[in-house]
Amino acid sequence: MKIAVLVFPGSNCDHDAYHAIKHVLAADAQFVWHKEGSLDGFDGVVIPGGFTYGDYLRTGALAKLSPVMGAVRRFADSGGPVIGICNGFQILLESGLLPGAMIVNESLKFICDYVTLRTETARTPFTRSIPEGTRLRIPVAHYQGNYFADDETIRRIEGNGQVVFRYCDAGGNVTPEANPNGSIGSIAGICNEKGNVLGMMPHPERCTEPEMGSADGRRLFESMLSHIKENAR
Amino acid sequence: MKDVVVTPEVAKEHGLTADEYARIQATLGRDPNITELGIFSVMWSEHCSYKSSRIHLRKFPTKGPRVLQGPGENAGIVDIGDNLAVCFKMESHNHPSFIEPYQGAATGVGGILRDVFTMGARPIASLNSLRFGRPEHPRTPFLVEGVVSGIAGYGNCIGVPTVGGEVFFDECYDGNILVNAFTLGVVRHDRIFRGYASGVGNPIIYVGSKTGRDGIHGATMASGEFDEKSEEKRPTVQVGDPFTEKLLLEACLELMKTDCVEGIQDMGAAGLTSSTFEMASRAGTGFIMNLDQVPQRETDMTPYELLLSESQERMIIVARRGREQEVLDIFEKWDLDAAVIGEVTPDGIARLLMNGVTVAEVPIAAVTDEAPIYDRPAERPAWQDDLNRLDLSALPAPSDLSESWLALMSCPEMADKKWVYRQYDYMIRTNTLVAPGSDAAVLRIKGTRKAVAISSDCNPRYCYLDPFVGGMLAVCEGARNVACSGAEPIGLSDCLNFGNPERPEIMWQFRSAIEGISKACEALAIPVVSGNVSLYNETMGKGIYPTPTVATVGLLEDADDRLVSWFRAEGDRVFLLGGDRVDVELGGSLYLKEVHGRVAGVPPAADLDHEKRLCAFIKAAASKRLLASAHDLAEGGLACALAESCITRPDGPIGAVVSNPFPESVRPDFALFSENQGRVLVSCGPANVAALLEAASEHQLHISQLGTVGGDAIVIADIARLNVAETHKAWCEGFANALGFGE
Numbered sequence: 001m002k003i004a005v006l007v008f009p010g011s012n013c014d015h016d017a018y019h020a021i022k023h024v025l026a027a028d029a030q031f032v033w034h035k036e037g038s039l040d041g042f043d044g045v046v047i048p049g050g051f052t053y054g055d056y057l058r059t060g061a062l063a064k065l066s067p068v069m070g071a072v073r074r075f076a077d078s079g080g081p082v083i084g085i086c087n088g089f090q091i092l093l094e095s096g097l098l099p100g101a102m103i104v105n106e107s108l109k110f111i112c113d114y115v116t117l118r119t120e121t122a123r124t125p126f127t128r129s130i131p132e133g134t135r136l137r138i139p140v141a142h143y144q145g146n147y148f149a150d151d152e153t154i155r156r157i158e159g160n161g162q163v164v165f166r167y168c169d170a171g172g173n174v175t176p177e178a179n180p181n182g183s184i185g186s187i188a189g190i191c192n193e194k195g196n197v198l199g200m201m202p203h204p205e206r207c208t209e210p211e212m213g214s215a216d217g218r219r220l221f222e223s224m225l226s227h228i229k230e231n232a233r
Numbered sequence: 234m235k236d237v238v239v240t241p242e243v244a245k246e247h248g249l250t251a252d253e254y255a256r257i258q259a260t261l262g263r264d265p266n267i268t269e270l271g272i273f274s275v276m277w278s279e280h281c282s283y284k285s286s287r288i289h290l291r292k293f294p295t296k297g298p299r300v301l302q303g304p305g306e307n308a309g310i311v312d313i314g315d316n317l318a319v320c321f322k323m324e325s326h327n328h329p330s331f332i333e334p335y336q337g338a339a340t341g342v343g344g345i346l347r348d349v350f351t352m353g354a355r356p357i358a359s360l361n362s363l364r365f366g367r368p369e370h371p372r373t374p375f376l377v378e379g380v381v382s383g384i385a386g387y388g389n390c391i392g393v394p395t396v397g398g399e400v401f402f403d404e405c406y407d408g409n410i411l412v413n414a415f416t417l418g419v420v421r422h423d424r425i426f427r428g429y430a431s432g433v434g435n436p437i438i439y440v441g442s443k444t445g446r447d448g449i450h451g452a453t454m455a456s457g458e459f460d461e462k463s464e465e466k467r468p469t470v471q472v473g474d475p476f477t478e479k480l481l482l483e484a485c486l487e488l489m490k491t492d493c494v495e496g497i498q499d500m501g502a503a504g505l506t507s508s509t510f511e512m513a514s515r516a517g518t519g520f521i522m523n524l525d526q527v528p529q530r531e532t533d534m535t536p537y538e539l540l541l542s543e544s545q546e547r548m549i550i551v552a553r554r555g556r557e558q559e560v561l562d563i564f565e566k567w568d569l570d571a572a573v574i575g576e577v578t579p580d581g582i583a584r585l586l587m588n589g590v591t592v593a594e595v596p597i598a599a600v601t602d603e604a605p606i607y608d609r610p611a612e613r614p615a616w617q618d619d620l621n622r623l624d625l626s627a628l629p630a631p632s633d634l635s636e637s638w639l640a641l642m643s644c645p646e647m648a649d650k651k652w653v654y655r656q657y658d659y660m661i662r663t664n665t666l667v668a669p670g671s672d673a674a675v676l677r678i679k680g681t682r683k684a685v686a687i688s689s690d691c692n693p694r695y696c697y698l699d700p701f702v703g704g705m706l707a708v709c710e711g712a713r714n715v716a717c718s719g720a721e722p723i724g725l726s727d728c729l730n731f732g733n734p735e736r737p738e739i740m741w742q743f744r745s746a747i748e749g750i751s752k753a754c755e756a757l758a759i760p761v762v763s764g765n766v767s768l769y770n771e772t773m774g775k776g777i778y779p780t781p782t783v784a785t786v787g788l789l790e791d792a793d794d795r796l797v798s799w800f801r802a803e804g805d806r807v808f809l810l811g812g813d814r815v816d817v818e819l820g821g822s823l824y825l826k827e828v829h830g831r832v833a834g835v836p837p838a839a840d841l842d843h844e845k846r847l848c849a850f851i852k853a854a855a856s857k858r859l860l861a862s863a864h865d866l867a868e869g870g871l872a873c874a875l876a877e878s879c880i881t882r883p884d885g886p887i888g889a890v891v892s893n894p895f896p897e898s899v900r901p902d903f904a905l906f907s908e909n910q911g912r913v914l915v916s917c918g919p920a921n922v923a924a925l926l927e928a929a930s931e932h933q934l935h936i937s938q939l940g941t942v943g944g945d946a947i948v949i950a951d952i953a954r955l956n957v958a959e960t961h962k963a964w965c966e967g968f969a970n971a972l973g974f975g976e
Binding site for chain 1: 385386389390392656668
């Protein structure tokens with residue numbers, strides 16, 4: 001089993017994702033440079049956070065043109081698990097692998113803080129061992145994490161059960177106060193129709209060890225690894 | 234530009250005095266041309282030459298068993314064992330940040346990051362120490378917004394966490410804010426690189442961003458006072474590109490894994506000029522440089538402009554001969570410019586060519602080693618005596634002490650700085666064990682059991698009232714802050730911010746502060762390994778308070794020994810270390826300033842021997858796991874420290890009931906807010922009380938049991954009482970309220 005951690009110019013959470021998978025979960029992780037055209041031999045893909053190309057254009061708008069994104073599309077089409085975190089989520093949106101777009105946080109400021117998420121579905125490879133309704137403490141760190149889509153798209157993804165995480169308060173209630181960035185429907189993460197591609201603004205790779213303030217992020221990676229193991233059988 | 238005839242007037246416009254210009258003429262045996270004049274003017278600017286400060290900086294203790302690199306390089310390096318070391322430095326970006334807060338602060342962060350990774354270290358954390366004018370000054374909110382978002386914009390993008398620092402407000406900074414940035418990196422002993430242009434015939438390679446016309450004469454700008462025309466200096470501020478710096482960082486660290494590099498240095502102030510001259514000066518070599526080969530982003534740039542540009546995100550590498558292509562290939566992979574622009578020569582002369590024509594030829598030593606050094610007159614000003622006069626008995630006692638206490642907790646100096654640090658990515662790289670809000674930030678060193686604690690400190694009021702004592706206390710507070718995190722202080726970097734050194738009272742402040750820092754560092758065995766001087770922090774002749782900021786680095790052999798400053802559990806016992814220090818010390822206190830509107834008196838006394846035992850004791854108690862928390866008593870004395878330990882608790886605020894350590898004869902407001910130094914509030918579980926008392930007695934340290942954690946009120950004997958929830962709310966909202974930021 002081998003997990004690809006993509007590296008674009010300006011990726012900066014690549015080391016953290018690698019550390020979480022390789023050292024905390026003791027699975028095989030490898031960095032894959034964005035100019036690679038193939039993901040053959042990999043069983044899962046992480047698109048880490050960062051500021052690819054400095055985010056000087058729209059976030060993710062240039063990264064989607066990298067050769068590796070063609071390989072990501074083929075990997076996703078064949079049902080392989082793909083998770084895009086923060087800037088990785090933004091890249092998945094720009095690539096059209098997930099619907100919607102990101103706009104600047106309602107506060108117009110970068111936000112780095114712990115938030116609470118409510119798990120809305122266990123249907124993805126990343127949440128299969130996290131029962132619906134489970135609350136997770138996970139940090140956010142972004143400037144453009146305000147999820148936006150037209151009404152039609154929102155109706156569709158809600159109807160299809162594509163909303164995977166919502167921001168909530170400590171008691172699990174989805175409230176405007178618990179929404180850090182103004183995202184429609186307090187959406188923190190969504191998946192594609194098939195469920196194998198997940199994009200989320202919060203950073204599970206930052207909280208896989210208790211000394212980091214929470215180990216809840218570990219559960220997403222454990223889910224992914226157990227999914228891969230099961231499908232390999 | 235090349236047609237400009239150099240006259241004494243032109244030299245004066247370049248910030249050179251008549252004597253300095255005469256010295257240049259004598260050294261060269263002729264008049265310099267305009268390009269040469271440009272070189273001398275930036276290299277002899279205060280910012281680059283340290284001409285007013287150098288003789289005083291020699292007083293710092295810079296050696297120690299752990300020191301691998303002291304001052305004089307891009308950053309200092311201190312051994313942390315297991316073939317690892319930490320590399321760090323603090324630097325100012327005051328003038329640019331006042332003119333253009335976002336870019337000024339952003340490029341300050343970029344510059345200090347380069348200083349660290351140019352030594353081969355991977356940056357793992359940054360701090361910043363910020364001083365602004367009065368919150369109600371019309372320009373302050375704009376400057377705060379700009380500086381904070383500039384730091385966030387750069388640090389977050391490059392992916393180095395900003396884990397702490399200081400934010401301070403005072404009228405003296407109304408016209409001259411301070412932005413001091415600190416970065417710490419980790420480096421293997423065998424991968425340390427230095428800025429040497431060694432090896433005759435070795436190629437000089439330019440890497441990074443292209444050169445433009447931005448920031449020309451930034452170093453000269455930073456070496457003068459501000460006046461009403463400062464706005465016009467905006468074009469001298471550089472523009473930062475953190476994305477390019479991220480590429481530069483990765484490319485440099487990748488290159489350093491090869492053995493192609495002889496020496497490397499970033500292009501900071503005075504850009505191409507200072508980097509090449511300094512590298513050749515250290516190695517005792519010369520160089521020849523073809524300026525037309527420098528990658529350029531604007532057309533028709535003159536030699537003068539190419540040499541003085543402060544375009545950001547650029548480095549100079551001296552590679553081993555024959556290995557050029559390997560260097561160029563790595564930078565090409567990262568889509569960065571790289572070009573061979575010259576080579577090292579043996580004769581100690583800098584020869585600069587443009588399209589084959591010599592445009593400047595100067596001896597390197599004349600520009601560097603032989604730069605002017607001034608022993609400027611220093612004199613204690615007559616007004617210092619008036620300043621030091623303070624009759625406490627004439628101070629009216631507040632009618633409601635609890636109200637005063639609450640007012641201090643919500644004043645912007647004391648209030649929660651979450652508005653600031655929430656904009657910084659303080660968790661990236663997953664090393665942050667103690668996030669902003671405790672006495673020091675603590676970061677683990679992956680692959681080891683170790684961690685480092687870092688803190689930046691200076692109380693400018695103390696330094697204003699007595700720069701010598703203020704300097705000592707800055708070091709003591711830094712040491713205490715890292716000790717309160719469970720660490721042993723192992724090194725320090727300073728950033729000395731002062732007014733115009735040509736005024737004797739400023740020079741006296743400067744000299745005294747350095748002597749104070751040196752004395753404390755010697756007593757506490759903390760070497761000064763790097764630092765920076767920022768003078769001329771004046772606008773319209775009004776100087777800032779002397780502000781020698783120190784950044785202290787501490788080491789924890791075991792990261793699990795770390796401590797936080799907040800109370801942990803109901804029922805834990807509260808103790809005061811150093812509580813026998815009961816002479817009222819309110820000179821320069823927060824209470825005096827915020828409640829009585831005065832900055833006067835003499836600062837609290839420093840007892841260096843006591844501080845040393847105090848730090849050793851806390852570290853020992855932490856490694857025995859006796860303590861639940863430790864918090865240094867600083868601004869606002871016992872009352873504010875106690876309230877902070879109650880309300881900063883991440884699991885939710887909690888109360889405490891404690892007794893008054895002062896004799897009953899002491900006025901209650903003085904007992905609450907007196908800022909006696911060398912005091913630390915600690916807590917421990919009931920089971921550890923006996924062991925803690927025994928350990929304190931072994932260390933000959935005074936310890937007194939003050940009370941217990943718990944309840945919904947913060948109570949000091951029958952003197953004052955605050956409601957926990959109310960205090961927490963006032964503290965959380967104080968900062969944004971004072972600056973009018975709202976939500």
